[in-house]
Amino acid sequence: MLMRLADERATGAFLRDQGVLYLAEGHVVHAESPSAPGLDVLLTVGGTLPAQGWQDALTRAGARHEVGRDLVGSGRVAAGELELCHLGALFDAAFFVLGPASGPTHFRYGVTHWFGQVRPVPAAAVEREARRRRALLDSVWPCPDVDTAPVVPRPPAPGQTVTGRQHAVLRLADGIRTPTAIAWALGRPTFHTLVEIRRMAAAGLVETPQAPDPAPALPLSPLPASLDCAEPDIALLRRLRDALEAHL
Incomplete structure (x- = not known):
C-alpha cells in the first residue's frame, strides 16, 4: 500500500x-x-x-x-x-x-x-x-523478546570492556525500564538503543528474557545433594551455540 x-x-x-x-x-x-x-x-x-x-x-x-x-x-x-x-x-x-x-x-x-x-x-x-x-x-542477537522486556544488567566478566554508550544504557537498566523507556530517557532513537542492548545481550552484559518453564506432568523426586548444581549461564550457552553454528 x-x-x-x-x-x-x-x-x-x-x-x-x-x-x-x-x-x-x-x-x-x-x-x-x-x-x-x-x-x-x-x-x-x-x-x-x-x-x-x-x-x-x-x-x-x-x-x-x-x-x-x-x-x-x-x-x-x-x-x-x-x-x-x-x-x-x-x-x-x-x-x-x-x-x-x-x-x-x-x-x-x-x-x-x-x-x-x-x-x-x-x-x-x-x-x-x-x-x-x-x-x-x-x-546481532536473534532474540526479539529482549526488545520489549525490562532490561536486567549483569556484571561484566573480568577484563570485559563496556563502551560509553553501553554504560549510559546500563545506568538506566533497573529491571523496570524497557529499551523504549531507556531510549526516551537518553534522548536517543529507540533503534540505536535496541542495537546496543542486543549487543550487550550477546556479550552477557544484560539478561535475555526467558520463557517460563512448563510445569512437569508428574512430580519429580528431589535430586540427591551430591547432584545439586548451579543455574546454567544461559547467555553464555547461547553465545557458544551461535559460534558453533556459524562455523558449521
Whole structure:
C-alpha cells in the first residue's frame, strides 16, 4: 500500500497500530510512533535545544505548519542539526510503523503534519531501511523478546570492556525500564538503543528474557545433594551455540 501511494504521489497520513507516516507527493516527510522518541525529545533531551525553545517555536509556528523553519530561522537549531535529528526520528519511527506486527493500514488523504517539511525521503528508501534494520537486529542477537522486556544488567566478566554508550544504557537498566523507556530517557532513537542492548545481550552484559518453564506432568523426586548444581549461564550457552553454528 505504501508503494502504491508513492506511485500515486499521494499526500496524507499512513496510519498503523504502531504509528503514522506522513506523505507529501508520495515522499515520507515525517513519522511518529509511541515506540520511538519524537523530534522534540531528540532535540531537547539528546540535543542542545532548551525545552522552552521547543515550546516557543510550537506556539509561534505550529498552526502554520512551520515549526522546523522557525527553529532554524530563530537561530535555536542549526539547519544541519535539525536535518540529522529529523531523519533520525523519521527512520526510527518508520521502523516500528512498518513492522510486521503493526496491524491494519489506513490512509487519510490530505493530512499534513504541523512540523513542516525538512527533507522528504522516498517511500521505497524508508521501507528498505526498515527491512535492513530488522535484519541487523537479528544478526546481532536473534532474540526479539529482549526488545520489549525490562532490561536486567549483569556484571561484566573480568577484563570485559563496556563502551560509553553501553554504560549510559546500563545506568538506566533497573529491571523496570524497557529499551523504549531507556531510549526516551537518553534522548536517543529507540533503534540505536535496541542495537546496543542486543549487543550487550550477546556479550552477557544484560539478561535475555526467558520463557517460563512448563510445569512437569508428574512430580519429580528431589535430586540427591551430591547432584545439586548451579543455574546454567544461559547467555553464555547461547553465545557458544551461535559460534558453533556459524562455523558449521
